Amino acid sequence: MNLPSQSVALLQAARDLVKSLPADAVLLLTETSIDWDEVSRMLAGCKLFVAAENPALTKSLRDNPDWTVIDLDPEPLPTQERMNAALLKAVTDEVLQPGAHIVALYNGIASLDDAPEPVDSLSVIHLGEHLERMTSQDLRILGDAAPIDVLRAVVDLATEIGREGREGQPIGTILVVGDTRKVLSLSRFQNFNPFRGYSRAERDVRIRDVREQIKEIAKLDGAILIGRDGIAEAACLHLGTRADGVTMRKGFGSRHMAAAGISKQTAAVAFAVSQSSGSVRVFQRGEEVLHIEPLARPHVWQPFRLETQEPADGETETREGEE
Numbered sequence: 001m002n003l004p005s006q007s008v009a010l011l012q013a014a015r016d017l018v019k020s021l022p023a024d025a026v027l028l029l030t031e032t033s034i035d036w037d038e039v040s041r042m043l044a045g046c047k048l049f050v051a052a053e054n055p056a057l058t059k060s061l062r063d064n065p066d067w068t069v070i071d072l073d074p075e076p077l078p079t080q081e082r083m084n085a086a087l088l089k090a091v092t093d094e095v096l097q098p099g100a101h102i103v104a105l106y107n108g109i110a111s112l113d114d115a116p117e118p119v120d121s122l123s124v125i126h127l128g129e130h131l132e133r134m135t136s137q138d139l140r141i142l143g144d145a146a147p148i149d150v151l152r153a154v155v156d157l158a159t160e161i162g163r164e165g166r167e168g169q170p171i172g173t174i175l176v177v178g179d180t181r182k183v184l185s186l187s188r189f190q191n192f193n194p195f196r197g198y199s200r201a202e203r204d205v206r207i208r209d210v211r212e213q214i215k216e217i218a219k220l221d222g223a224i225l226i227g228r229d230g231i232a233e234a235a236c237l238h239l240g241t242r243a244d245g246v247t248m249r250k251g252f253g254s255r256h257m258a259a260a261g262i263s264k265q266t267a268a269v270a271f272a273v274s275q276s277s278g279s280v281r282v283f284q285r286g287e288e289v290l291h292i293e294p295l296a297r298p299h300v301w302q303p304f305r306l307e308t309q310e311p312a313d314g315e316t317e318t319r320e321g322e323e
């Protein structure tokens with residue numbers, strides 16, 4: 001099986017870019033079978049990551065020491081999200097440096113299953129500072145509060161809410177994970193609990209369709225509570241927390257104070273999605289432990305460099321006695 005000419009040209013371009021930019025690695029996303037020997041020959045000398053929706057496609061590659069196969073969930077995802085997932089997974093598994101420069105090859109134009117070209121697009125991706133914060137180390141710290149797959153799902157949900165909003169409008173919310181009993185005891189419902197009456201499977205945030213439903217619920221005022229096991233338990237919650245002893249940067253309002261406060265008073269982790277900026281801040285034990293910008297996950301449709309503004313030094317303060 002030979003590679004079609006367009007794929008050959010794109011592989012050559014990827015190899016040249018790795019040298020001339022320079023870039024750290026090539027990521028090849030594929031959904032169709034491909035002549036791996038030919039790919040291997042053309043990309044000789046390049047570090048290569050391969051991710052496929054169908055694990056059978058990459059099964060034979062695991063034995064090759066020059067290639068790193070990234071396991072993705074088998075659920076069908078749009079190309080952009082699959083690429084995001086592959087890069088995030090490579091970073092969290094520590095096989096890719098968070099600040100790496102990547103040349104990505106993929107099939108970006110939806111085409112028929114038997115389309116002759118396995119690759120039709122090339123992007124240069126500069127993983128930046130805020131992705132850098134999403135290292136295994138960070139997730140391991142949070143991992144004390146919930147299993148890593150639950151935390152990954154909640155991170156995805158929170159960043160998507162921050163980035164997408166709803167019906168063209170930005171929305172903010174708080175996702176509280178873990179210690180459900182204590183969180184409930186400190187909170188009151190502002191409305192009916194929208195999760196009531198649904199089965200566990202219908203409330204499991206690890207399932208993509210469930211996350212889509214929760215995005216709708218996030219429009220409602222109040223916090224969303226998710227168990228350690230990933231099952232959403234309640235929404236429309238007003239978190240009745242105290243903010244004493246909570247450290248908070250200047251410029252944050254009651255939503256972030258409530259998220260920090262509940263994480264201080266319980267063993268839960270709280271993800272505050274800012275309505276005004278779309279950013280996600282994760283609080284544990286009253287402290288901000290992670291900060292993810294809405295554009296932190298790589299954009300694959302055009303080359304771009306992640307740039308974010310950090311507050312100037314000294315812009316933190318401690319508020320005391322706030323309700």
Ligand SMILES: Nc1ncnc2c1ncn2[C@@H]1O[C@H](COP(=O)(O)OP(=O)(O)OP(=O)(O)O)[C@@H](O)[C@H]1O
Binds near residue numbers: 221255276
């Ligand atoms: N204790 C709480 N429990 C749940 N939600 C809260 C609580 N306090 C505030 N909120 C939510 O935060 C909203 C007000 O956000 P505010 O602008 O004051 O905070 P912020 O931290 O600046 O957040 P944002 O960046 O989203 O604007 C309220 O409308 C409510 O939805």
